Amino acid sequence: MGRAELTRPIQASDVEEIKNIVVxxxxxxxxxxxxVLDVGAGGESVIFRSLGREIYGLESAEEEMNITREKGIEDIVGAKIHWIQGDAREMPLDDRQFDVVTSxxxxxxxRDTENKQKMLNECYRVLKADGVLYLWDFSITTLKQVFVGKLEILLPGDQAVSVSYGIGGEEKEQSLEGMKEIAANAGFTLLQEEVNSPYFFLKFGKK
Ligand SMILES: C[S@@+](CC[C@H](N)C(=O)[O-])C[C@H]1O[C@@H](n2cnc3c(N)ncnc32)[C@H](O)[C@@H]1O
Incomplete structure (x- = not known):
């Protein structure tokens, strides 16, 4: 049995929740x-809302695309998300299609390094020769069963979105250095790094 595996209902003490994270x-x-291709574009569609313009949105979960639709986010933004349903680790997309990929x-x-590597290899493949990857994500080091980060995201036009992103179970650990190594293995060059613990922003170039 893994060290974080539970045989009882989840309790507050099983959760590491970090509040008030401002992005x-x-x-x-x-x-x-x-x-622009946003990978994992459904739900609150934060990147689409931030950019306020047409994007391509890759999303594996139909329900997440439906949340975006039900919230009328495309109408609010006044632009379209070109949805592509598929897996970030095996994108149903041609090589060198996009100038920018966001995650x-x-x-x-x-979760594990192998799957993150598959995703970043795919980000690299679908970018044009001088393309750029923008990546926001958490450093996750907790030994608890569940990690939850509560974000307050500031958008243009004095808008804000509150979201919680969480993950439970095994193999949820993630580090800035690990992500940089995975990106380098995919072929990316680091262009910019910002650390606002517990999250980081990394910008990579294809060359
Ligand atoms: C934390 S959300 C990203 C932020 C979200 N777009 C928003 O604006 O709130 C992660 C998204 O990635 C999607 N996702 C998870 N695994 C995926 C995969 N293997 N391929 C494509 N999308 C995936 C989830 O369904 C979810 O919509």
Whole structure:
């Protein structure tokens, strides 16, 4: 049995919850002529809302796409998400299609290094030769069964979104250095690094 495996209902003491994590996306801009793919684009569709323009959204979960639709987020933004249902580790996309790929707290759901590597290899493959990857994610070191980060995301136009992203069970540990190594193995060059514990932002170039 793994050290974090439970044989009883989950309790508050099994959860590491980090509150009041502010992610400021008010200055996030990507030129309108660049093709953007957001990986794990459903739910609150934070990247789409931040950019306020047409994007391609890869999402594995139909229910997450439905949440975006039910919230009327495309109408609110006044632009379209071109949905692609599929797996970030095996994207149903051609090589070198996008100028920018974004991943907003999606890598954590790949869990182990092998699956994160598959995802970043795919991000590299679908980017054009001078493409850029923007990656936000948590450093997760807890020994508890469940990790939850509660984010307050600041968007342009004085908007804000409150979301909680959580993950439980084995193989949820994730580190900044580990992610940089995985990205380097995929072929990426690190362009920018910002650490706002417990989350980090990394920007990588394809060359
Ligand atoms: C924490 S959410 C990302 C942020 C979310 N787009 C938002 O704006 O709130 C992670 C998203 O990645 C999706 N996801 C998880 N595993 C995936 C996979 N293997 N392939 C594609 N999407 C995946 C989840 O369904 C979820 O919508």
């Amino acid at each position: 400021d996306l008010r200055d996030l801009t990507i030129s309108a002529e660049l093709e 907003f707290f999606t890598c954590m759901y790949m």
